Amino acid sequence: LKQINFDGTNGTIDATGGIEQTVYSRQTGDFYIAVPANANAGLGADGWVTVVDPRAGHLDVVNNYALKSGSCPGGPAGAALGPNHELLLGCGGGGGEVVVDITKLAASTANPTILADGSLSCDEVAYDAASGHFGGACFTKASGPGNFKLLVNDAQTKQFDTAIGGANGAHSVAADDINADFWMPMYGGDCGNGQSCVGVYGATGTDMAAE
DSSP states (O other): OOOOOOOOOOTBBBBEEEEEEEOOTTTTEEEEEOOOOGGGGTTTTTTTEEEEEOEEEEEEETEEEEEEEETTTTTTTEEOOOOSSSEEEESSOOOEEEEGGGGGHHHHHOOOOOOOOOOEEEOOOEEETTTTTEEEEETTTTTTEEEEEEEEEEEEOOOOOEEEEEEOOOOOOETTTTTTTTEEEEESGGGGOOOOOEEETTTTTTOOOOO
């Protein structure tokens, strides 16, 4: 077993804001880690994407790609891989959702695609391969701080499709690649007053079921 400490040594970021969602790409063989902004001295106000190669002899090599200033305020919290090397990042400090290309991270983190879905802050994100959509647990100007919605974007065109359901604090999301659904655990909101449930949403509408 091996341990990588994000303490500013051995090429790592001094991740005083913690590290967040991590994904693995079978195409590249690398792990991609969402690293939020560093609270010390205002460093990395938009965070980083850190790349780690887990193969033998490479695990000690850590590469960090800073996101363009102003593109992802507070840095990324969520990360999900799309169909064509796209990495969706949910920005958790007053930003929204951005997409970078993992095959050319230096260029794409310097100029990420910002999704025009009205998101003001996001936590976890997911990719539903069955429907070809990204889903992000985010709040918007309309929903208000902390009232998370499921924001659905077409992964191919990067166009916003719809905002669905949600509830206060519903910041987690997962994708069901078989049934083309997104799952959001929540309390209240679509569950009903004082009720906990898992909201199950289709990519183009709300076929919610309480579990």
